Amino acid sequence: MGKTVLVVDDSPTMRQMVAFTLSNAGFTVVEAGNGKEAMGKIGGGTKPDLVVTDLNMPEMDGITLIQEIRKNAALKFTPILMLTTESSDDKKKAGQAAGATGWVVKPFNPEQMLKVIQKVLPG
Numbered sequence: 001m002g003k004t005v006l007v008v009d010d011s012p013t014m015r016q017m018v019a020f021t022l023s024n025a026g027f028t029v030v031e032a033g034n035g036k037e038a039m040g041k042i043g044g045g046t047k048p049d050l051v052v053t054d055l056n057m058p059e060m061d062g063i064t065l066i067q068e069i070r071k072n073a074a075l076k077f078t079p080i081l082m083l084t085t086e087s088s089d090d091k092k093k094a095g096q097a098a099g100a101t102g103w104v105v106k107p108f109n110p111e112q113m114l115k116v117i118q119k120v121l122p123g
Helices: 012-024 037-045 062-071 091-096 109-120
Strands: 004-008 028-032 051-055 080-083 103-107
Touching: 004 012, 004 037, 012 028, 012 080, 012 109, 028 037, 037 051, 037 062, 037 080, 062 080, 062 091, 080 091, 103 109
Parallel strands: 004 028, 004 051, 051 080, 080 103
Antiparallel strands: none
16 A cells, blocks of 8 residues: 655645646545644644655644644654745744754655655655
8 A cells, every 4th residue: 555645725726736746656645725634634644654744834833743743643753844935943943843854845846856855755
């Protein structure tokens, strides 16, 4: 069975692009429109092998989402990639401090994204 990736972004178009890239690479994709929705899916039984999240979203942003995921013992070591238009060092440091594993800047290159995923996702 393929690994499950939780894709969190308030842009339906961006979610579709990421989901398309990951599905074609053999991943099972679960989508959420913001951090609150993502936590609902996790609470509902979704156990992602990887989380790809946007930074700027309504209701719960990416940094808060990462902090919430890291509180969950079962997901403490789950790789989390930030996928965002933000590329400032301050934002990257905030992401790392929250527990992000890596950072991909939009617009993303599908091959580049898959290479980053291969680096952070064991097996």
